[in-house]
Amino acid sequence: MSIENLPLAAHGLFTCQAFYNIELEPVVYYYYVHLTVQVPISKPNLLVKDVSPVEGSTMWMHCWVENGTGPIQYVWHLETQNGNNTIFTQSNSSFISVTNINRNYTGWYRCVASNPVNNKTSDRLWLDVMFGPDVPQLDVTPYRKTEQGYSVLETETVSLSCQAQSNPASQYVWSYNDSKVTTGRQFTIVKILRMQTGNYTCLAKNSYLNTSSSTTISLTVYYPPDDSISCTLEPALNHTSLRLFCSWPGGFPSPSLRWTGDLIQPAQPLNSTAILLPSEKLTSNNTVFTCLGSHPTIAQLTECSTHTYIPPAEPVCFANATNDKKYLILSCSWNGGAPKALVWWEGPSGQSKGGEEDFNTLILHYGSVQSGKPYICYAKHPLLVQPKTCGFTFGQCSFSPYSVNTLTSNLRYSR
Incomplete structure (x- = not known):
């Protein structure tokens, strides 16, 4: 017996009967054949609950096969955005559920269904996980970090850039002291002035998810002193000591001042604008004292000098x-x-x-x-x-x- 175009209905038990003619009575022999009809797997269809799920949500995937003899094994493959191919998961069930998905699940998915006869691969499907925006990262150029934030020098050109991971991409709004000033990832201030010191905020928005996140930095504009550095000396403690004064008013931050000279002891504070020298330490006549001033906005040290000497004659x-x-x-x-x-x-x-x-x-x-x-x-x-x-x-x-x-x-x- 020959069966062409074997149908699935042919699956079952076939019996072959053999008859022998014997004088007394016929003899019958039975032969049994169990025919298993295995159906090749048809091309799977990959179905997803939501092709644009939100990060943190739950999604499911269904690898649907119209024909195919079981048992069927299912393997899901993921091709990430950077081109890496990995096995996402495998199961003997055509349905999988994934909880708390994240942005790393974004990519091309394929489902491979296989049985003892053959295997078939579905078309690939793009899964785009929506997320963000993350907390923006702010960069300041030129970069000068301080305890309170960032510092720049007056008349410098300052560039503020903002980057927040988001899908779809973030939209950016800049504010200065809570007042909107511009939009876009980059904010440039040409020849910044001292009155532009303040708080700068970058607000990143995800219009698809209607979410936002922001970061604020403090930007301080340093500017030099308007006046010149000056040095003075005067007697102190009923002329038993000498007091040195150094002054350089104006500027922000305040200038750093320190006295130098042969009679200045190392123990004196480096940033002292006024120091006291007792007479027993002042053993030299006609001594020069120099005050050195430094400021972040001025490349070179600024100095002034004063000197002390005993009256040339006797009382x-x-x-x-x-x-x-x-x-x-x-x-x-x-x-x-x-x-x-x-x-x-x-x-x-x-x-x-x-x-x-x-x-x-x-x-x-x-x-x-x-x-x-x-x-x-x-x-x-x-x-x-x-x-x-x-x-x-x-x-x-x-x-x-x-x-x-x-x-x-x-x-x-x-x-």
């Missing part, structure tokens, strides 16, 4: 009487020097005069002058640990309205 004491011979005027001077010296008088019984710079005068009534007692002028400069002195000790004398020389001849001058 001078002299006495004069008034025309009416009622008063004796004791004067003391120590001119010159930087800073100016402090001069003061000390006499007996509280006959003293507090300190003044360069010149000091002590006025005494003739009757109050004490003979044999010293009247000393002290002159103190911060470069000296001990003050210099000059003064008078008066002897017994009488004063007449007409004899100033009598007073002068009885003065003993000491230095």
Whole structure:
């Protein structure tokens, strides 16, 4: 028996009967044949719940085969966007469900169905996973990172770029201090000014999913000081110390200032605009101190200098009487020097005069002058640990309205 174009209905049990003629009775033999008809697999159709699912959702796939003898094995293949081919999953079921899908599932899918007869592959199907936008990444050129954000120099051209992963691609909106300024991935500010310091926000939007995400950075514009650097020195602590001042007003951030010089000890703060040097550390005369200033907007160091020196001569004491011979005027001077010296008088019984710079005068009534007692002028400069002195000790004398020389001849001058 021959069966052409074997139909599926031919599947089953076939019986062959053989008869033998024997005198007494016929003999019958039976032969059984079980015919299994296997149907080749037809080309599968790949069905997906949603060809544009949202990241994090659940999707299902169905590899539908119209004809084919089971059991049938199913293998799903994924060709990613970068061209890698991998087996996504395999099963003896034509239906699979995938939970919490992510963007890496985007790509071309094929389903291969196979049985003992043959195997067939479906057409490929593009699965496009929708996601985003992610939190935008902002880049600033030129790049200067600070604790608060980013810094740029005034009059520089600044480029801000924004990138947020998204499918479909993000749309970008830029804001400055909450006010919209432009759109697009790139935002360029030509010759930025100090008043453009503030917060810059990039908002990335996914119009398909109606979602958005944003990032804000703080941009600080640095600008140089408007004035010049200046140095000054002055006495301190009653002329027992020297105080150095360095000033460079204006600019942002504030300039960095530090003093240099032979007498500046390493222990002094590097960024001190005012430092105090005690007299015992000031052993050199005519010493130059230099203040160095630096600022991010200025390439070179800026400096100013000042110097201190002791008055070139010695303190001078002299006495004069008034025309009416009622008063004796004791004067003391120590001119010159930087800073100016402090001069003061000390006499007996509280006959003293507090300190003044360069010149000091002590006025005494003739009757109050004490003979044999010293009247000393002290002159103190911060470069000296001990003050210099000059003064008078008066002897017994009488004063007449007409004899100033009598007073002068009885003065003993000491230095």
